[in-house]
Amino acid sequence: MQPDLRIGIDVGGTNTDAAVLDAHHRIVARTKTPTTPDVTTGIRNALSDVTAQLGPDAERVRHVMLGTTHATNAVVERHDLARTGVVRIGSPAGDSLPPTEGWPDDLRDALLLDTCLIAGGNYIDGRPLRPLDHDALDRFLHRIAPHVQALAITSVFAPSFPEHETEAAARARAILGHAVPISLSHQIGALGLLERENATILNAALHHVASRVTDALTTATGELGLNAQIHFVQNDGTLMDTARAARFPVLTIGSGPANSVRGAAVLSGITDGIVADVGGTTTDLSVLVGGYPRQSTTGVTIGGIRLNSPMPDTLSIPIGGGTRIHSTGRGVRLGPDSLAHRINPQALAFGGTTLTLSDAAVHGARLSLGTHTPAPDHAPLLEAALAAMDEQIQLAIENMITSSTCQPLVLVGGAAPLIARAIDGVSQVHTPPHSDIACAVGAASAHIGASTEHVLPSDDQLQDAIDALCDQVRLQAIEAGADPDATVITHLAQTPMAYLTNPSVRLQIRAAGPLTAVA
Numbered sequence: 001m002q003p004d005l006r007i008g009i010d011v012g013g014t015n016t017d018a019a020v021l022d023a024h025h026r027i028v029a030r031t032k033t034p035t036t037p038d039v040t041t042g043i044r045n046a047l048s049d050v051t052a053q054l055g056p057d058a059e060r061v062r063h064v065m066l067g068t069t070h071a072t073n074a075v076v077e078r079h080d081l082a083r084t085g086v087v088r089i090g091s092p093a094g095d096s097l098p099p100t101e102g103w104p105d106d107l108r109d110a111l112l113l114d115t116c117l118i119a120g121g122n123y124i125d126g127r128p129l130r131p132l133d134h135d136a137l138d139r140f141l142h143r144i145a146p147h148v149q150a151l152a153i154t155s156v157f158a159p160s161f162p163e164h165e166t167e168a169a170a171r172a173r174a175i176l177g178h179a180v181p182i183s184l185s186h187q188i189g190a191l192g193l194l195e196r197e198n199a200t201i202l203n204a205a206l207h208h209v210a211s212r213v214t215d216a217l218t219t220a221t222g223e224l225g226l227n228a229q230i231h232f233v234q235n236d237g238t239l240m241d242t243a244r245a246a247r248f249p250v251l252t253i254g255s256g257p258a259n260s261v262r263g264a265a266v267l268s269g270i271t272d273g274i275v276a277d278v279g280g281t282t283t284d285l286s287v288l289v290g291g292y293p294r295q296s297t298t299g300v301t302i303g304g305i306r307l308n309s310p311m312p313d314t315l316s317i318p319i320g321g322g323t324r325i326h327s328t329g330r331g332v333r334l335g336p337d338s339l340a341h342r343i344n345p346q347a348l349a350f351g352g353t354t355l356t357l358s359d360a361a362v363h364g365a366r367l368s369l370g371t372h373t374p375a376p377d378h379a380p381l382l383e384a385a386l387a388a389m390d391e392q393i394q395l396a397i398e399n400m401i402t403s404s405t406c407q408p409l410v411l412v413g414g415a416a417p418l419i420a421r422a423i424d425g426v427s428q429v430h431t432p433p434h435s436d437i438a439c440a441v442g443a444a445s446a447h448i449g450a451s452t453e454h455v456l457p458s459d460d461q462l463q464d465a466i467d468a469l470c471d472q473v474r475l476q477a478i479e480a481g482a483d484p485d486a487t488v489i490t491h492l493a494q495t496p497m498a499y500l501t502n503p504s505v506r507l508q509i510r511a512a513g514p515l516t517a518v519a
Contacts, residue, residue, distance in 0.1 A: 006063035008444025009046055010259050011039055018046035019440035025266050029053040030437055040216040051224050061226050065443040066217055067233040067255035074209045075303035081111040081205040082149035089164050090121035090156035093129055104304040111205040113148055116140040120164045121156030124455055132164045141175040150204035154185035154197040160455045162186035181207040190453050195308035203250035210249035214242040235311045237262045237292045238449025238512050250309055253302055257312040261286045261293035263442030264410040267432035274397055278413040281338040283319040285400050286312055317396050321415030325355040325385040332384040348374045357418055360385040367417040390420050412438035449512040450476035458503040473511040487513025
């Protein structure tokens with residue numbers, strides 16, 4: 001038997017999907033199972049279902065990939081977060097706003113143990129602000145040692161100059177021991193002190209959650225007799241192994257949109273365009289660039305706080321199969337409330353009394369669903385709802401497009417038939433087979449990736465420095481498991497920083513490649 005199968009799993013709010021792909025990205029097994037309250041049980045159920053479909057061919061599975069909402073749920077619901085100590089290196093320049101300033105009070109109370117601001121850090125050109133204050137750091141570490149469960153360390157301009165963070169981490173391990181996980185901001189976020197610090201604190205607080213998820217998935221694959229490597233999908237649509245996932249759980253928060261974009265690319269064969277993932281409550285629009293999701297340049301908000309970790313550029317609008325239709329007297333309003341999984345039996349199409357966009361799509365012959373046909377007296381409202389939905393989709397697509405060239409639109413998700421098949425500004429509308437499990441397909445087909453960000457002087461050596469960093473990032477991806485012969489630079493952005501005394505550029509590089517075959 002060829003060891004060429006991989007299982008992708010995506011945990012959604014309603015269903016947990018799994019897809020088994022062969023080496024040519026053909027789907028050989030698939031399932032949809034209800035997402036369970038503890039999430040992990042749903043993952044086990046989905047794995048069990050597809051392995052049962054495979055029968056003896058389950059021995060061919062060599063990779064299991066997971067896109068999960070565990071980290072997001074823990075932050076949004078404020079549960080299972082580690083008591084975290086926070087060190088900011090950059091005093092007095094970085095003292096104007098304390099760590100976690102502007103956070104929701106309940107989230108801060110759920111995870112924050114104590115904070116300290118100490119001298120150290122660098123200017124943007126690498127010159128030291130001040131020497132690292134060892135004494136202040138040691139006093140803080142000794143003070144929190146009896147109660148701390150995780151530590152977050154952030155230094156000024158650490159993505160380019162991480163030395164003070166790594167030095168502080170070494171002192172922390174000597175005092176706190178190796179049982180306390182330590183998160184360093186230069187390994188997690190981009191330039192932008194407060195947003196990078198926020199991401200680092202969340203990462204530290206999520207260590208316990210991440211460890212349990214990785215342990216649960218490892219146990220489930222073992223129970224099913226799968227001789228497979230386990231990977232987690234990260235925010236840019238690439239994979240990381242269980243060790244990295246346990247260290248950097250915040251890098252998995254955006255894996256859902258990333259999976260849908262990757263899955264859309266694989267199922268449709270389209271590498272550049274717009275992707276609309278249409279669910280029961282929302283439609284999430286993303287941009288497909290070279291087979292990967294376009295990354296946000298402005299950061300995102302998770303659980304009420306700003307982060308600048310790599311994250312898909314996604315626009316969510318309240319358009320879904322269960323979105324309720326409201327009559328306003330002068331017209332129609334869509335949502336934002338939704339029946340979601342309660343669409344059967346509450347929607348008109350199932351004999352209920354609530355008007356939804358699914359009912360409008362049935363009336364407009366876009367969708368065949370349910371057991372009842374909406375009564376004729378509902379027709380004006382349903383037709384108005386279809387027109388309003390089409391207008392909202394049109395505006396959302398226009399907001400995502402940054403080019404005057406018409407691009408294709410790929411529809412995925414269980415409610416994809418809602419969307420019109422002719423949209424201004426879109427060259428073609430595609431709904432590929434298996435689009436309802438696109439997220440699981442995206443997980444199963446994801447590549448191994450690596451990335452870096454630096455500020456470099458804009459001088460005669462700039463191109464040599466860029467070439468060296470590109471080689472470094474490619475090597476990091478290869479060392480993480482990417483095929484050396486197929487690993488390429490997928491993103492290279494240079495942003496001039498003209499406001500500096502010495503002209504410099506902000507450099508962002510990502511590399512990715514398919515998994516190396518496992519014998």
